[in-house]
Amino acid sequence: MKNGICILLGFLFLSSCSTILTSRKQTITFYSNGDKNVRLFDEKGKEVGQTNKDGFVSVKVRKKLASPIYTAITSDCRHRKIELQSRFNAVSYLNILFLPGFIVDISTGKLCRYKKKSYVIDVR
Template identity: 35%
Template sequence: MKKILILLCSVFLLTSCMSIFSSSKQSITFVGENGTTLYDGVNNVKLAEIKEGGSATVKIKKKLSDKTIIAKKEGFKDTPFVIESSFNAKSLWNILFWPGFLIDLGTGKINKYDPVIYNIEMDNKSN
């Protein structure tokens, strides 16, 4: 009985509301020209490449800060843009269990990226 009580207490103490309603990653869709490559602005890691369909979807880990993405394509200027992080209103359910705010804050689930679709427009290098 003692083991069951400890297990139940740990489940309630180590989970939060957003663990139920939200993932720690969010899908972001980029729409642009075929052949455009998307890189993380901080560490220059390739995230995705827009192919024939004209779009690419990437799962990005949620953070408290905004995320910078750089779009690159041969013959075009590199185009940086910012994916804005905003407060996720679903995390207000943590009022019912206040330690959940701390867990959601640490995992980034307290925020979300908005909007989730970005249209990439690039300028020619000749301009």
């Protein structure tokens, strides 16, 4: 019984509002306004998606404090850099009631979310 109560209290005190109420990843949609055969790479050089015949690709991006930079490569090998802009997650204001929640949100990266949900890849 004591162990159960300790585990429950530990969970409540070591969690925060953003950790409970928001997901780890956010879906970002990219649209290519010219070339419809564009591949998208993350910061580590890993391919994360390719546009469909309409020029759209949706990618689940993990939330973090730094703004990640994605690279779009067209079929004729032109490179375009796209920086996802982070902003403060409004749900984190609920941590005012329990300040260690800010530390948890910072360590999990959920203190921020991405400002825009869609980006245009200008390849003209």
